[in-house]
Amino acid sequence: EDKVVQSPLSLVVHEGDTVTLNCSYEVTNFRSLLWYKQEKKAPTFLFMLTSSGIEKKSGRLSSILDKKELSSILNITATQTGDSAIYLCAVPRRTGANNLFFGTGTRLTVIP
Amino acid sequence: ETGVTQTPRHLVMGMTNKKSLKCEQHLGHNAMYWYKQSAKKPLELMFVYNFKEQTENNSVPSRFSPECPNSSHLFLHLHTLQPEDSALYLCASSPLGGSSYNEQFFGPGTRLTVL
Numbered sequence: 001e002d003k004v005v006q007s008p009l010s011l012v013v014h015e016g017d018t019v020t021l022n023c024s025y026e027v028t029n030f031r032s033l034l035w036y037k038q039e040k041k042a043p044t045f046l047f048m049l050t051s052s053g054i055e056k057k058s059g060r061l062s063s064i065l066d067k068k069e070l071s072s073i074l075n076i077t078a079t080q081t082g083d084s085a086i087y088l089c090a091v092p093r094r095t096g097a098n099n100l101f102f103g104t105g106t107r108l109t110v111i112p
Numbered sequence: 113e114t115g116v117t118q119t120p121r122h123l124v125m126g127m128t129n130k131k132s133l134k135c136e137q138h139l140g141h142n143a144m145y146w147y148k149q150s151a152k153k154p155l156e157l158m159f160v161y162n163f164k165e166q167t168e169n170n171s172v173p174s175r176f177s178p179e180c181p182n183s184s185h186l187f188l189h190l191h192t193l194q195p196e197d198s199a200l201y202l203c204a205s206s207p208l209g210g211s212s213y214n215e216q217f218f219g220p221g222t223r224l225t226v227l
Contacts, residue, residue: 004154031212031213032212032213034213040220041200041202041218041220041221042116042202042218042219042220042221043155043202043218044218045215045216045217048213048215050212088155090155092213093157095168096160096167096168097212097213097214098143098145098160098206098208098213098214098216099157099160099168100157100216101154101157102154102155102156102157103154104152104153104154105154105155
């Protein structure tokens, strides 16, 4: 059965800190791993990772996939209060590339 | 605000009521999705429609009935719900095609409370 586990479940940091969020997965016929940010209600897409060891970067956010360890990390450097959100990890199911299976998410709170 | 809208944004209903959730996308996509997000549980895919045809039903109870009259509109008809169905219901759309992931764009969701 497909499984996506995220850790930690929640995290509170101060502005300026660097955080690392973890995602591990078990899925039949791995295609890719997605990261989403959910601030209020609508999740917004961050990254799609398909190849091991290649870092994707967008501003202060970066992510990398380790297919050997069946995991991915999402790093946020110099955190700001606007980074407070739930960060979701997802993998496509066996039934289709767009049929996503999500983890429970990591709730990040950045305090001033 | 994204190109995916949902109405209503909040809904309170009794277990004997019948109501419908509506989703509309203005992005020219051909795939639409319903997700359920309950407290402390992962975001769960419920239904997938590709070119108005349902292609995925993740063991959703029959008290949830989806309808996709065209590629821009998606409905979720609700009847005889249970209190445990209270959740945030999110709609999403995406381009369709290929074996790789196509980014999904989410609506703001409908917060449903079943009394």
